[in-house]
Amino acid sequence: MGVTIALCVLMSLAGSPAWATDVFTISSSSQVYEAFKDHGTERFEAKTGAKVQTDVMTSEEALARLVNGFSDMAAIAERLDAGLKRQGYVEIPVCTDEIALLTHVQTTVKNITKDQLQGIFSGDITNWNQLGGPDKPLVVIVPSENSAAFRNFERMVMEGRPMSWDVMVSKSTMAEDIIRRIPWSLTFVAQGATRGKPQGAKVLQVNGIGPGDEGYPYVQTYSLVTKGKPEGYAKVFIDLVFTDSVANHLKSLGMKPIAP
Secondary structure (H helix, E strand, O other): OOOHHHHHOOOOOOOHHHHHHOEEEEEEEHHHHHHHOOOOOHHHHHHHOOEEEEEEEOHHHHHHHHHOOOOOEEEEOOOOOHHHHHOOEEEEEEEEEEEEEEEEOOOOOOEEOHHHHHHHHHOOOOEHHHHOOOOOEOEEEEEOOOOHHHHHHHHHHHOOOOOOOOEEEOOHHHHHHHOOOOOOEEEEEEHHHHOOOOOOEEEEEEOOEOOOOOOOOOEEEEEEEEEOOOOHHHHHHHHHHOOHHHHHHHHHOOOEEOOO
16 A cells, blocks of 8 residues: 555554454544555555445545544544544544645746635635735635635634635545636645646645745644554554655655654
């Protein structure tokens, strides 16, 4: 599972129920899935003989499926709730990824301030001319309120201010596809999920810095979650995730691996 190791594996590793059926299920955040899906599951399947089943959804839904016994592992893009930790669920941080501000390629504005960013997503700024650009309406696109991307952005950027938008999509990764089709639009998305995608969008800087630059503040953590201490195939999967192969893949996407 190079990264299928990491993701499909993420999505293919499971706990004890998996042993019984040789089908290993992972419920995954769409952000995590997009970052890992092209890194095949071959290594995990070759090592275990197990088949991988991946279900893609929001982090909230992924955790709910794990809690209710519909999957063996969850892959999420936010930190695990303290209440679930007290119930014995184990969080294994894998890497960090930065939230990028993505806009249509024709947008002429290259940099905004943090205050302007808050103004955009609170509805106070609705035209690019308020940001030094042309007189064009600013179309704000956001992922589902139930997604980790939305909650992480709300916490890190908005600091308690209510959010406002023009278009909401069901998955966080859909926003970056739509941004390429709507001129003068803006969204936020995990930067790792944008690597290798077709041209048509570009990243805005905030206060003169962007994803990959030292001091960029909008960083989220991707984790694996198991019900209890990882054992069996779950342990195999996690061991594969923390190999050099996966670490190098994460780095190639601009993400930062976390040591086990």
